[in-house]
Amino acid sequence: MLAQLWDRVTATQPVPDATFVLATGGLALVLVLWRATWPRVRLGVTVVHEAGHALVGVLVGRRLRAVHLHSDTSGLTVTRGKPRGPGMVAMLAAGYLAPALLGLVAALLLAAGHSVALLWLLVLLAVLLLVWVRNGYGFLVLLLGGAAVALLTWYAAPRVQSVAAYLVTWLLLLAAPRPLLELLAAGRRRGRTSDPDQLARLTRVPAVLWILVLLLASLAGLVVGVSTLAPSVV
Template identity: 35%
Template sequence: MAAMTWQRIWSGLVGRLRASAVPEGPADTGWLAIACLAALACVAVPVLWRATRSLVTVVHETGHALVGVACGRRFVGFRVNTDMSGETVTAGRERGLARIATTAAGYPMPALVGAGLVYVGLHGYASLLLLVSWLILAALAVRARSAYTVLTLALLLGAVGALWWAGGDGLNTAVVAGAGVFLVLGGWRGWLAVLRSPDPRQDPGTLAGLTHIPRALWNALFALVMAASSWLLVRLLGAPLGAAAQAVMP
């Protein structure tokens, strides 16, 4: 009996993996509109923002880690705090292009990832994105440096895994697109917070010390990247959201 149960689970897992590699149908505009509105509410409503903002921090810190590893640095660990701050530790030279690229990757990363989620999700690969996201989160969990970080990643792993396993094509696409919108908007909100902060230990201040380029120029560069991501978001979502609006208009 137990063997048959495990066999069914294995067969279901293999079938789900194969299905993830197959392009899905077009997104349901109704679900897509609901997901985008939910993303907007999560960024705009204070109580919802406090409950969800850690996702932006996770992506921010993941950006530091991935770019650091790509540049030859060693990923040691990372931490996410309840106030949306975080810390990623990579080992390597204290100065140089690798350190600069690693430090610069944080603030633009939520917007870049958000636009990428919407683009790939709307092109039929939402389930594959969920699977890849789950694997990245699982790899990050090994390097978590605090109980809150472990809890945050555990919740994300559970939510992403459940959606990948049980969600339908239309729901997966809508949730992935909504998460992308949330990350782009949340990236802007995080950038505005650091823009107002006088703390020299923030990434723009650290970059100014590493490069002698003023922190204002680094902030402008981050804004330029986020603006490009936002433009792509509008291009991708304009038509389906317009169709959803027309469908509910009298």
């Protein structure tokens, strides 16, 4: 069974035509912009956001203590270590950069014909976060989401798998800038616990400048991702 699983993960699939790629991109854009679907999309973005905090936190030598995901689409990653310094700055900045970066990695995998590998990467992400999630809602979201994607990779038709892989990739790329735009629009109403505000206290660089830098990075990821998925439109 392990050999069969490895064959599925490493197998290549034909890259769909431009019409298919753009159609899934159009659907993803609707899901990101439509008020009724945005909270569900944002919850997925939050999962990746917190995974970014957790991964970079571990890489810079901090101790990962817990991950929380909440029904209002917010999240929290708790680590232990020095409260200041480059490591703390890197960990805080990683959250808003993670969706665009994962979207770019996903686009590269799809361009190489590895749509199933991308779906299994998402399953692995869910499994790793399950180890650290410390609230019931977050555990349920990761368990159901990871199980759904795993079943999709094992039983769904190749066309359905391609739709799912491209839709997820487009959602990551297109949704990454929106939370930062919302922070920018909120101004002083956003409170003082956001990642950019914490970065401002650590670096004495204004929070609005941090928001703009992270937003530009997310938009750059979107441009590169689109040029990878659909080079004919860039």
